[in-house]
Amino acid sequence: MNTRLILYSCIMLLDVFISSISQVMLKKAAEKEYKSFFDEYLNPLVFFAYVIFVVATFLTIFAYKVVPLSMGPILDATGYIYVTIFGVKIFHEKINKKRLIALALIITGIVIYALF
Numbered sequence: 001m002n003t004r005l006i007l008y009s010c011i012m013l014l015d016v017f018i019s020s021i022s023q024v025m026l027k028k029a030a031e032k033e034y035k036s037f038f039d040e041y042l043n044p045l046v047f048f049a050y051v052i053f054v055v056a057t058f059l060t061i062f063a064y065k066v067v068p069l070s071m072g073p074i075l076d077a078t079g080y081i082y083v084t085i086f087g088v089k090i091f092h093e094k095i096n097k098k099r100l101i102a103l104a105l106i107i108t109g110i111v112i113y114a115l116f
Helices: 003-030 037-041 044-063 072-076 078-091 097-115
Strands: none
Touching (some): 003 044, 072 097, 078 097
């Protein structure tokens, strides 16, 4: 792998990570009760989460200048790992056997792709 591909792959991984943070922000906002429709969708937490999604989209577009299309979904799959970690740490969710197997398959797929 060349240095440029590694750099742009890291940009894509950063994009996936900040998208995961945005998802956590939206879930936090969804846990609250709101007085009106506008309060629910126009509060700062939701607004900022969508701004992060837009930034992440542009980072993805930028990264795809160098990252092959076949590699993009593999890097994007790391989002499942981030969301699971955030779910356990922030929302105190439990990891069941199915989720653990699914994460193991995702990680195995990423490793296999990286090696071959």
